[in-house]
Structures are given as C-alpha cells and as structure tokens.
Amino acid sequence: QVQLVESGGGLVQAGGSLRLSCAASGRTFSSYSMGWFRQAPGKEREFVACINSINRRTYYADSVKGRFTISRDNAENTVYLQMNNLKPEDTAIYYCAADNNGLASTREALYDYWGQGTQVTVSS
Numbered sequence: 629q630v631q632l633v634e635s636g637g638g639l640v641q642a643g644g645s646l647r648l649s650c651a652a653s654g655r656t657f658s659s660y661s662m663g664w665f666r667q668a669p670g671k672e673r674e675f676v677a678c679i680n681s682i683n684r685r686t687y688y689a690d691s692v693k694g695r696f697t698i699s700r701d702n703a704e705n706t707v708y709l710q711m712n713n714l715k716p717e718d719t720a721i722y723y724c725a726a727d728n729n730g731l732a733s734t735r736e737a738l739y740d741y742w743g744q745g746t747q748v749t750v751s752s
Contacts, residue, residue, distance in 0.1 A: 629741075630656075630740070630741040632653075632725070632741055632743035634722065634743045635649050636746060638748070640714055640748075640750055642714060647709070647710050648708065648709040648724075649706055649707075650706065650707045650708075650709075652706065652707070652726060656728075657705040657726075658702040660726040661680045661727045661731055661732040662700060662726055663677065663678035663679075663733070664676040664677045664698060664707075664723070665724075665725060666720035667720055668720040671720075673736060674689065675689050675736065676722070677692065677696055678727075679700055679732055680730060684699075687734060692711075696709060696711050697712075698710075709724075711748070714750045716750045716752045719748060719750050722746050723742055724742075725741060
C-alpha cells in the first residue's frame with residue numbers, strides 16, 4: 629500500500645512558477661513509476677507528466693512540454709512537478725499517482741494509487 633500526499637499548490641499570476649511535491653509512504657517507492665494528472669473544472673482528468681522507475685525517463689503532455697519538469701528523489705520518497713510560465717488554462721486540481729509496474733504510462737487506468745490533489749490557480 630502506498631499513500632501519496634501532494635503539496636505546493638496555490639494561486640499564481642500568469643507567467644509565474646510553482647513547484648508541486650508528492651510525498652509517498654512505503655519502502656518500495658523507487659520501484660514505482662510516478663505520474664501527475666490534473667482536472668480542470670467541468671473537464672475530465674488528464675495526463676500531465678510521468679517518470680519511470682528504471683531509467684527516470686520522462687513523458688509530458690504536449691500542452692505542458694517545455695514548461696513543466698517532473699523529477700523524483702528516491703531517497704526522499706518524493707516526486708516533483710516544476711511548473712514554469714504558468715497559464716490560466718493550467719488551473720486545475722493536480723494529482724500525483726503511483727504505478728507499481730515501474731513503466732511510466734500516460735494512461736490513468738494503469739495507476740494503482742492516487743493522492744488527494746492540490747489546487748493550482750493561475751490568474752490572468
């Protein structure tokens with residue numbers, strides 16, 4: 629069982645930056661691939677970024693490529709999402725998720741554990 633707790637959300641002006649953190653419990657964090665997803669009001673949850681457990685290869689949604697960076701610190705059992713040049717359309721609840729097969733996936737259904745989410749609001 630893995631418990632995930634996100635933090636770092638908040639209100640920021642367009643063009644600003646935020647760094648989200650997701651702290652995981654458990655001793656096998658390094659074997660999980662980790663992902664970030666987001667859900668905007670009135671929309672379905674969508675993939676943002678993921679990082680695998682084997683070689684830390686990363687994948688990004690086209691909408692955030694070049695602005696967001698996912699990283700992980702296995703010693704701290706934490707995954708991060710650095711978000712730069714934020715836009716109003718990035719406003720959403722951001723969720724981190726863990727996939728125990730270790731292979732990073734953009735598919736929400738493959739993730740086994742989810743955090744409660746953290747709100748990110750970008751004002752224009």
